[in-house]
Ligand SMILES: Nc1ncnc2c1ncn2[C@@H]1O[C@H](COP(=O)(O)OP(=O)(O)O)[C@@H](O)[C@H]1O
């Protein structure tokens with residue numbers, strides 16, 4: 001009779017059920033907040049108006065198919081292709097270095113660990129800069145010469161190394177989240193270490209890791225905008241450089257481009273949340289999923305992520 | 309094989325030392341930006357978190373909208389908007405010296421962006437406190453303000469140390485993007501040296517180590533604090 | 542299990558029989574689910590009322606409405622003749638007079654055992670630190686945890702934690718104590734140590750409302766059994782009557798399931 005769960009977390013930790021006075025206070029606070037928010041937004045709108053930013057001429061380009069065909073969609077395509085290629089490579093990096101970090105051999109484990117900690121500790125942008133300018137210099141040191149690194153390649157390299165390192169940690173945390181009994185049961189039926197990893201831990205860890213992996217893709221997508229800095233012609237560039245130089249409408253362009261980024265990322269974030277809820281319900285893994293927001297912790301040097 | 313060239317490109321830390329003044333001021337600029345943005349992000353993030361857990365639906369909606377927008381927008385876009393939009397188009401801080409406006413626009417963009425993450429971190433910290441703790445506090449007769457101050461926030465605070473450390477470290481790394489708002493810090497210095505003296509391996513590693521000196525001790529400090537203050541349940 | 546029953550009941554019988562807790566026509570909904578239906582219940586000073594019934598029947602909810610951890614939709618609740626305040630300082634003051642013991646203990650995880658017990662007295666009753674500590678040590682002594690006063694809750698066993706929780710509630714000198722399945726989260730060997738403390742309390746004349754599945758305790762310590770199913774009070778009876786000669790089919794059915802083993 002003692003196997004009852006305590007009541008599930010529900011309602012607010014912070015507040016009692018409101019009485020009449022609390023409800024009145026809440027209403028007043030609601031009205032005050034609404035006034036402040038409307039005031040701030042109104043001020044911004046008014047400031048835009050003062051600078052003539054509501055002129056139809058500045059917004060009209062976004063109703064033209066040509067603007068979408070020649071600027072926005074190609075920019076979006078470049079953003080997405082950099083993100084997709086980098087995500088695929090980063091996953092590969094994550095799996096390889098992840099196995100490396102879990103290896104029992106010191107000489108494999110140490111360098112893999114060092115690389116991961118290094119890439120997690122430094123800004124992506126300096127990797128992108130060096131990915132673009134460094135290889136020709138290194139080739140020159142060996143008296144070779146190579147093709148210049150394209151902006152696309154530099155962005156992909158930077159994103160791959162950083163996000164790959166985060167994937168390594170997601171991967172490790174995913175394996176760690178599987179209860180020890182699973183591996184022990186595997187050894188008990190006579191499986192070897194590699195078989196325990198491949199047949200027991202990994203399949204369960206995939207379910208566990210999916211939500212974080214997907215939410216790390218949002219980080220990757222956002223970081224792809226760093227390509228702007230090295231003149232990669234991505235979505236950001238399409239809005240802030242190309243459209244702006246054609247129509248001199250930076251503010252409208254910025255607003256439209258922001259809308260596109262937010263829509264894409266919200267969709268992917270939603271997917272991550274959905275996966276998390278789904279794998280919480282799923283019976284296919286002995287572990288609870290890593291929460292989708294664990295990726296921030298896993299991107300931190302020396303952090304092993306959330307303790308579950 | 310030209311061994312001098314080989315040495316210069318791969319091993320010679322000479323240029324790094326020759327430009328140590330510029331590099332030092334670059335990292336100083338990074339630190340100045342980090343410190344100010346951290347404080348403002350913490351303040352704004354706390355305010356947003358308070359709104360997000362409040363019983364006032366307008367507050368919750370406002371904060372949610374802010375967080376969802378800022379978290380899902382690239383920081384590069386935000387900082388670029390601060391420079392090209394706020395200053396160049398709307399004339400915000402247009403009269404100030406470029407170094408001054410660059411600093412404050414970078415601070416504004418970076419702290420506005422980071423505040424969204426601070427908010428979410430604080431909110432999930434509050435959610436780690438089991439509802440039973442609050443019910444016990446109420447049952448003992450503690451009024452709202454005291455249950456919050458004596459029971460809930462102290463526990464939430466402990467749960468939040470490690471994730472806040474992550475947010476802070478991410479923010480330090482993110483200062484590198486401030487160059488698009490026209491603020492000249494360490495990464496901009498590195499880019500300039502790449503252009504002036506070449507993108508040599510020692511130069512890159514020098515800057516990487518500089519960033520690691522900022523991020524790694526911060527990470528260790530927060531990890532240690534979090535472990536020390538952890539609440540065992 | 543315990544054979545001290547007559548002594549307990551004698552105390553209650555001698556007690557003042559003014560109503561201390563009164564629920565009149567209480568109704569409560571969770572969304573569209575009607576969890577408390579027209580509840581009328583009177584608990585007199587010094588009385589021990591044991592609430593039993595099938596899971597999901599509304600026992601916890603009933604218990605929690607008495608200090609307004611759950612709000613009610615209809616009806617009135619009086620404590621010591623006064624209507625239950627709805628919010629604010631008045632509600633906090635009332636809660637300080639009603640002790641609550643939870644199934645999952647809910648000791649403040651970041652405070653030591655001693656601090657758990659002294660928090661209310663220093664902050665709500667405004668006792669001095671020294672006074673609060675002295676009294677806390679006395680209560681901890683009484684529940685047998687005094688030597689662990691400097692530990693944190695997580696370092697104690699479940700039974701010990703629950704005894705601390707009882708001491709924490711007693712430190713506020715409550716008029717009535719509410720227990721919501723205080724032993725349901727405990728390993729079997731720890732149940733007795735908690736029930737012993739509760740039996741002592743009952744014997745000393747504390748007014749108690751106890752939700753429990755411990756039939757031994759109900760038999761020995763209760764003045765009255767309240768059987769709740771589907772949000773309704775199906776039967777109220779003395780323990781002897783209830784366990785030997787229950788009136789309602791629901792109660793008979795419930796007892797046959799529970800007492801078989
Ligand atoms: N916080 C809540 N939200 C919605 N329904 C609830 C909540 N708490 C309890 N209930 C429902 O109310 C009914 C009574 O629950 P409860 O009082 O916990 O029963 P008992 O303690 O007798 O097992 C159950 O059907 C339960 O599912």
Ligand SMILES: [Mg+2]
Nearest residue numbers: 600601602722
């Ligand atoms: Mg219950």
